[in-house]
Amino acid sequence: MSRIRQHNQHLILAAASEEFAAKGFDATQTRDIAARAGMPKANLYYYFQSKENLYSRVLLGFVEPLLHASAALRESDDPVAGLQAYIAARIRIAREHPHIAKVFSSELLLGARQLPEECRDLLYAEAQRNVECLRSWIDRGLLAPVDPEHLMLFIWSATRSYTNLGWQIAHITGQQTPQDEDYARAAATITRLVLGGVVPEVGQSPRALMFAT
């Protein structure tokens, strides 16, 4: 693919992510995406054929980071290290791709109808692997007997909300935009709740408090 092609596609994808994140798929106009990318609307169709296809391509940009972050849970066979790494990785990718993360959340909320089926399958398989990992830890007594599916869903929702609803945090804490410190506290609080709630013997011990800092 030529240099110019790659550059233009990148510009369009970035502009589309922001527009879709701000207004949702249906309320977003291709005219606005083109304007933000600094080119006439026709070029956008030249590169991406249709609005729907452009949207799919935006979503696609989040799948690989998501899968990578998800795998962090199983990097070692230690629940504490795994859960910590998993939570940190999910917050990091949402922070690195704030717009796409929001688009992705919106897409999930509406039933993921526009997410290509192969992506759904990949993400589903990945989730299953993590559930199996959690179950194995529970079976071996390394983790308290919670529902692994629900625990995972909790981690998903918690890490999603901190970034998606950043404006809410900012409003409540009185700031403009979430800062480094907010993300650190978010990770700390989530980690604390998860570890304190499900790792036997950690509870409120000094060891748990270390992770919560």
Added chain:
Amino acid sequence: MSRIRQHNQHLILAAASEEFAAKGFDATQTRDIAARAGMPKANLYYYFQSKENLYSRVLLGFVEPLLHASAALRESDDPVAGLQAYIAARIRIAREHPHIAKVFSSELLLGARQLPEECRDLLYAEAQRNVECLRSWIDRGLLAPVDPEHLMLFIWSATRSYTNLGWQIAHITGQQTPQDEDYARAAATITRLVLGGVVPEVGQSPRALMFAT
């Protein structure tokens, strides 16, 4: 207001909730709402003037339940009872109004631009009261020193996701629709994480396990 007026408005609001929940504000067509309500489109405009106004009225139907559920946290001066009641109340209202809950989530994700300002203020004030309550518990050593804002955001996100993304749970657990038992387990898992993570001395003791059941 006449009997027939009330009945028709109720029909329209119910139909609108379902349509908005399924497709989002912009993708929803007033034609489809009218069809679902079993009346011509013009009647819908006769009762609600505009699509935006109808949407606001749908959102409004969730504010009172939300405020009521939120107040459950402060019913007694006991953190354990309060957090338990709060989580249970939030899951209950989302379950009682599943469509509106989804519409509300979508609206929050897009920045709450269509939520009437007075509602935002009411909800904000309510949140502030809960933050103050949590802070007071922390100051008196009844609660571990977490960020009260972040703790609240977690409870929000966790309780929201369990109902909004029910289809995901169903997919992962292999069921069609979330059942009574799923909601009970959801509440148990969230309660366990929150109590285990932030209530001193509860940790993984038998007392904590009781709440997690």
Added chain:
DNA sequence: GTCTATAAGCCGATAGAC
């Protein structure tokens, strides 16, 4: 209050010159 028919305008997509 109810309904049909239609206005008014917006937006995704493309034709076709350069």
Added chain:
DNA sequence: GTCTATCGGCTTATAGAC
């Protein structure tokens, strides 16, 4: 590859008869 001009369909909203 780039851009302008425009089409064609669709959707909110209303006019006006009953």
